[in-house]
Amino acid sequence: MRQPAREPADEPGQARSARVAVAEPRPVEPEAAPNLVRPPRTILPVTPDISALLPYGGLATVTAITASRRGATSLLWRLLAGPTRAGAWCALVGMPGRYPLAATAAGTDLGRVAFIDAAGPLIADAAGALAEGVAAMVVPSDGLTPPQARRLTARARKGGTAIVWWETRLVAGPDARLDVARVHWQGLRPNTGRRWGAGRLDACELEVSARWRSGGGHRTRLRPYGADGESR
Amino acid sequence: MPSKPVGTLGASPGGLVSGTVVSGTVVRVPSRTLVARLPDWDREDAAGFAPVLDALDLLTPYVEVLEPGLAAVPLRRGAGEEAAFCEALIDTVSGLVGQDCVTGVADGLFAAVLAADEGRIVPSGGDAAYLAGRDITDLRATGLVDPEICETLRHLGIDTLGAFAALPGAAVAERFGPAARRAQRLAAGQLARPLVPRPADPDLTVAETPETPFATIEQAVTAARPLAERLTALLDARNLTCTRLTVTARTAAGLTRRRTWQVDPTATAADLARRVRWQLEGWLLAARTAAGPEDEQGTGAVTALELAPGGLIGLVAAGKGLWEFKDAATARAEGALRHAQTLLGPEAVRIAAATDGRDLSERAGTAAWEAEAPPPAPSGPWPGALPDPPPALVGTDDPVDVLDATGAPVLALARGDLSATPAVVRTGGRRLRVVAWAGPWPVTERWWGAATRRYTRLQVELADGSAALLVCEGGRWKAAGWYD
Structure with a gap:
């Protein structure tokens, strides 16, 4: 019983960049995940530019984002744009210092994002509690020991919660691992000996590669802060 | 037949008057009042009266108990045949407790109480005329005047309520005091007070008595949440909601602290729990101030926490939809977030939103989810604010x-x-x-x-x-x- 996807940002005063189309998840085909785990119970809709990066065309079970890559936070917010716009609660556990308005700029609905202040051993406790019900949660992988991480994954699979590992330490066997191969900041002007000038940082383009547990993968360029939100 | 004084009748100085606003909801004075009296009821037997109230609950959610054996309910004008309603009520009550029941209906509570002595229905607008003919001793039914005053009035030749009502008000106030003046206005059928909704049934009060007293506010607040949920579940099951919440905490030092809050009838369990939290924090603060800074925990430990609903009204009257819909996924997610709150404290689960400001940190406000009001929405564009995208x-x-x-x-x-x-x-x-x-x-x-x-x-x-x-x-x- 998911809420219908909200109309993409036609409220007045909404930032232009927050316009987000939400792609419907592709129907799950058995061929999509040969011989491995059974298909996930819930697949959260994501934006069309992200959709091709994920094995089921939507956010499901275990996804990992390599945290050390520049542009990873932009990718994360873009990934959560679809689910939150569709009314699904997402939680960030123990990830301080994220500027929430960057999430808005990437299309995420902050009304459905819970920032959980937790550190050290509390990260595992909080994640365990959240795995009972939130639609998706983002957890830094070095906050849990590998056995804890395995237990949490099992729990999330059972409960239908999508885990996004913020991969500060490599985790074993995510269904999809997303890497920002390169980020291009746009709008700044090359350094040519001037002391002032026009321009501002107004967009970025991420080159993202996805590797799937099933062996497949995908590469795409996406502009998380673009008005169109389309991959190019 | 002389009436016995009735506890609180008319004795609500500064109480609710017509159209009093109770936390955003206008409580209207019911235009008709029905009083049911069980003449043979043993007045000591308060507990046994509960089944009668339950029976009345079947007919109306809004019952004020005047005393054991005497209860009042409001009737909406034109809601149907009053006589038929009285018949139904009498049948219900006598079927339940096997006792006679007489009813009276009038515009005001005082007239209705008197009418219940003789099983009358006073026509609408006829309160003053009906009261005018009553004996002066009936004034005692207001609970405001002593028998001596009634005697004095009789000696002065004032035999009926009508004659008493006709006296100059200022003279009555000067001679007999303000209470008698209020009684005079009641006798004139003027002073109407709305019925005070029935006091909380002990069944509806929820309490938590931990094995080890709550040493910190956080522990007590954590317990308040499920307590509030139990309360709302209990009320929901009876199609009731409350307009007041009484929070009672007993401390290890033997102190009982109690405070009644007005609450919005549409308040959720989260809202009620928030009230409890504020109250507990307030008490803690007061206790620390009184005890001095060295008494950090000392006598503050809470040994029992109790929530009692007050001002019960029907769900429909409260405008609370009976079909409040929250889809299962959202309900589950909120449950999980609350669980995280109980583990980490209510401050640990935060939501963020854009708010007014120019600086990066000013523009993004955060608030504890469900424990604090969310940050106010930005009132307009801020010149000089950094354009999107902001730093992550x-x-x-x-x-x-x-x-x-x-x-x-x-x-x-x-x-x-x-x-x-x-x-x-x-x-x-x-x-x-x-x-x-x-x-x-x-x-x-x-x-x-x-x-x-x-x-x-x-x-x-x-x-x-x-x-x-x-x-x-x-x-x-x-x-x-x-x-x-």
């Missing part, structure tokens, strides 16, 4: 050095440019070449007041692919945020 990582304010090609520091000048071209940014022991940049943008905040602030923003992209928002304030550079 903030809060560290790493000090940086911005150097020119020769290694000399670059300064932001007052006229809005830089002293030299930035070539290198030194941060955390690393020297990174500036690949591209934009700015500088001088910002002056609150130039009109003492809190004035001047700073300059600069966006840079560095050789390692990172991009930062640098701020120069007072000649010092820091990384206000990193793009990521």
